[in-house]
Amino acid sequence: MGERYEIVIAGAGPAGAQCARDLAARGYDVLVCETEAEDVFPRTSNKSTAGTFPRMTAAYGVPDDVVMNFTDSVVLESPNDYYKATQPGAVLDFGAFKRWLVAEGRDHGASYQFDARVTKPITEGDEVLGVYINGDEEVYADIVIDATGPAAPLAKALDVVNLRRENHAIGIEYEMENIEVAYDGYADLTDAMMLRLDHDVAPGGYAWIFHTGEDTAKVGLCYIQNARHLDYAQEGRTVDGYLEYWLENDPRLVDAVEIEGRQQHRGSAHIQLPGRMSTDSFMAIGDTVPSVDPVWGEGIHKCMESGRAAAIVADHALTGELDTSAETMALYDDLWHERVAPNVKNRMMLAELLYLASNERYDRFMRDLNRLPKETLSKANAGDRLAMMRLLHLEDAPRLFKFAKERLGLGTGSRFGQPGSPT
Numbered sequence: 088m089g090e091r092y093e094i095v096i097a098g099a100g101p102a103g104a105q106c107a108r109d110l111a112a113r114g115y116d117v118l119v120c121e122t123e124a125e126d127v128f129p130r131t132s133n134k135s136t137a138g139t140f141p142r143m144t145a146a147y148g149v150p151d152d153v154v155m156n157f158t159d160s161v162v163l164e165s166p167n168d169y170y171k172a173t174q175p176g177a178v179l180d181f182g183a184f185k186r187w188l189v190a191e192g193r194d195h196g197a198s199y200q201f202d203a204r205v206t207k208p209i210t211e212g213d214e215v216l217g218v219y220i221n222g223d224e225e226v227y228a229d230i231v232i233d234a235t236g237p238a239a240p241l242a243k244a245l246d247v248v249n250l251r252r253e254n255h256a257i258g259i260e261y262e263m264e265n266i267e268v269a270y271d272g273y274a275d276l277t278d279a280m281m282l283r284l285d286h287d288v289a290p291g292g293y294a295w296i297f298h299t300g301e302d303t304a305k306v307g308l309c310y311i312q313n314a315r316h317l318d319y320a321q322e323g324r325t326v327d328g329y330l331e332y333w334l335e336n337d338p339r340l341v342d343a344v345e346i347e348g349r350q351q352h353r354g355s356a357h358i359q360l361p362g363r364m365s366t367d368s369f370m371a372i373g374d375t376v377p378s379v380d381p382v383w384g385e386g387i388h389k390c391m392e393s394g395r396a397a398a399i400v401a402d403h404a405l406t407g408e409l410d411t412s413a414e415t416m417a418l419y420d421d422l423w424h425e426r427v428a429p430n431v432k433n434r435m436m437l438a439e440l441l442y443l444a445s446n447e448r449y450d451r452f453m454r455d456l457n458r459l460p461k462e463t464l465s466k467a468n469a470g471d472r473l474a475m476m477r478l479l480h481l482e483d484a485p486r487l488f489k490f491a492k493e494r495l496g497l498g499t500g501s502r503f504g505q506p507g508s509p510t
């Protein structure tokens with residue numbers, strides 16, 4: 088019989104480490120198992136641009152020393168136009184942020200085991216009793232949480248999530264210097280986070296420049312390798328190839344070079360409606376569910392919120408008479424829809440419409456944003472259908488039709504209506 092904890096969490100990302108931090112602060116005996124070695128942590132999981140906003144940094148007490156640059160605007164760009172909005176934010180050093188979360192959890196009493204790859208759950212009937220680490224080491228717990236991001240070894244084995252290949256988004260990013268942040272004819276990107284909608288650079292996705300001070304920035308792009316991507320893709324060009332193409336052709340980036348000693352960031356996430364997220368004695372959190380926002384890819388805040396929601400449910404289940412039944416754990420699914428991603432269906436619709444549009448339509452989108460009341464984008468972002476309608480035109484009808492067809496499952500490759508999905 089292996090060691091026993093009240094809660095065992097697989098994965099020390101924003102979701103798992105925040106969940107452990109909350110549970111340890113409430114006095115629970117919690118173990119986090121992280122696959123990477125501590126002396127290099129995080130290396131392969133250091134994947135995020137880590138642009139975030141005060142609603143996250145203030146809510147979770149993120150210290151200034153993990154912030155690379157405080158920003159004051161968000162810029163949306165199309166091939167020939169742009170829209171700039173005032174919006175305070177912060178670009179974090181994702182690696183430093185992850186290490187800070189681990190230290191915070193430990194300060195509250197959480198245990199961490201690095202070099203500990205969680206391979207599968209230990210089960211008895213419907214009951215989840217613990218996890219296997221590195222193949223044969225056993226750890227037992229009243230509640231088991233999968234926070235491994237898209238790897239999801241526990242959630243997949245328990246048939247709690249069904250992460251689909253056609254919903255798999257990939258991203259790559261370099262930390263660069265010698266960038267022209269204020270170039271004639273483009274928006275001034277000083278202290279800005281910029282997202283570019285342009286199928287030449289990121290077919291079916293988007294690219295970004297997040298300013299990190301002086302002439303430095305994080306420069307990257309992402310897309311889902313599905314039919315949308317193939318409509319615009321150049322044959323044989325890889326995600327690295329698209330980034331190289333952008334670096335060679337954008338006048339702001341032609342002299343840019345990677346900063347020595349800073350690693351390239353690569354990662355992935357699934358963009359799909361979540362189905363079930365829990366079962367007896369088990370919850371799946373963060374990008375295992377997945378929780379990343381389908382429109383702009385903001386995942387850190389959402390994943391931390393999902394970690395917090397799981398901590399609330401674990402507290403409830405372990406207080407008084409132990410009750411880790413599927414019914415009790417399902418309170419987490421309710422909290423996720425209420426707090427982590429309200430309006431997820433509308434957000435998914437917005438993402439579908441946005442990434443189906445042409446480069447010309449992106450230019451028109453920028454013109455509309457510059458013409459409409461300032462709050463239109465933030466309302467549409469929050470899933471407000473009226474604001475979304477204001478951004479639509481007659482020329483969008485075929486795309487809406489295509490979308491409706493797919494959503495109703497009449498077309499091929501529908502991303503909706505998967506088993507257990509709340510559609």
Ligand SMILES: Cc1cc2nc3c(=O)[nH]c(=O)nc-3n(C[C@H](O)[C@H](O)[C@H](O)COP(=O)(O)OP(=O)(O)OC[C@H]3O[C@@H](n4cnc5c(N)ncnc54)[C@H](O)[C@@H]3O)c2cc1C
Binds near residue numbers: 355385
């Ligand atoms: C290129 C890119 C850019 C991004 N930019 C932004 C951004 O600017 N702002 C933003 O808010 N979000 C951004 N995101 C999204 C955000 O980074 C993710 O949504 C978030 O990191 C997910 O957190 P998580 O804790 O669910 O999972 P992860 O961050 O994936 O963490 C999972 C952890 O589990 C560990 N692990 C994996 N498998 C196992 C296993 N079997 N056993 C034990 N441990 C395991 C991993 O090593 C890792 O430490 C970006 C993502 C990518 C890929």
